[in-house]
């Protein structure tokens with residue numbers, strides 16, 4: 546009788562032990578290391594851990610084909626020298642992984658010196674209980690909120706709800722600049738049609754900084770322009786750490802014809818035309834390109850088959866090239882006109898993109914998309930700060946273009 550009373554306790558110990566063993570892998574008899582992605586933007590699958598060698602790969606989920614986004618944290622590895630091996634496909638960019646020692650608030654590139662083929666090495670500093678690594682510099686809703694905090698009560702800023710996602714999240718709709726409905730021009734900026742393309746959001750921050758600054762440009766924007774900004778078109782994908790690119794059956798940037806399947810794209814298509822009232826003159830959809838390769842380490846605009854639209858983008862490109870002051874150098878010659886590289890007719894049969902949809906709106910001067918590399922732009926390091934600086938350059942070019950068109 547007595548023994549049976551203790552059985553439930555014994556069983557619960559066994560269960561606890563098995564549960565812990567499933568989620569923590571002993572490294573030494575006195576230490577354990579844990580690896581997970583259970584936080585906004587997280588993405589990893591751990592294959593196995595062999596002492597200091599960790600074998601893992603990115604979680605593709607509903608991606609058609611391959612992609613390269615991942616973001617995970619390591620805990621309980623102080624002073625340990627670890628090697629991380631990506632087991633399935635190319636997933637480390639040209640400056641190595643990004644690393645954060647403050648739970649994802651600030652990041653630096655680890656550098657290609659730490660990388661060997663599809664692995665990287667890292668020694669966790671003393672007194673650092675958690676290290677985060679990612680393909681690039683993550684940007685999720687918490688980062689947007691931190692950036693917006695000082696602007697919450699600014700009279701030239703307001704945040705509204707664009708829609709609710711299928712998973713119940715709110716998609717933000719930001720209005721920045723002249724908000725009394727009497728602006729001369731309107732500008733639409735969108736990010737994260739592809740969930741993993743996070744560097745675009747730092748550029749968006751740079752534009753907002755200019756519009757809400759005390760500078761001459763800031764004052765001009767607040768008198769003349771209303772910006773509509775959608776920082777996370779694929780909000781669920783951003784928060785859940787999806788690749789987003791080439792999502793099955795099609796991704797958010799191929800959802801701009803017939804009946805849209807994503808609530809945020811439906812909402813953009815129904816909100817933007819009446820909001821524009823023919824005054825939406827510039828629409829830029831911000832993206833990040835492929836992991837590496839000849840066209841993917843430069844900032845460039847993506848050419849449209851509409852010759853007049855493209856002529857205007859090229860004119861805007863000339864202005865941007867002339868006025869830029871930041872370290873991320875843009876060169877018009879790096880643009881990819883329609884018909885070149887990957888930008889061909891075949892790419893247009895997959896479903897209408899946001900850039901193409903905006904280029905067809907009544908009154909638009911140009912609608913386009915821009916690609917901002919994850920790590921390397923014309924040999925310059927892409928970071929949160931250099932990308933913001935590029936956003937300030939983009940804003941300056943918009944002012945000159947709008948004033949002179």
Ligand SMILES: [Zn+2]
Nearest residue numbers: 739742832833
């Ligand atoms: Zn994209």
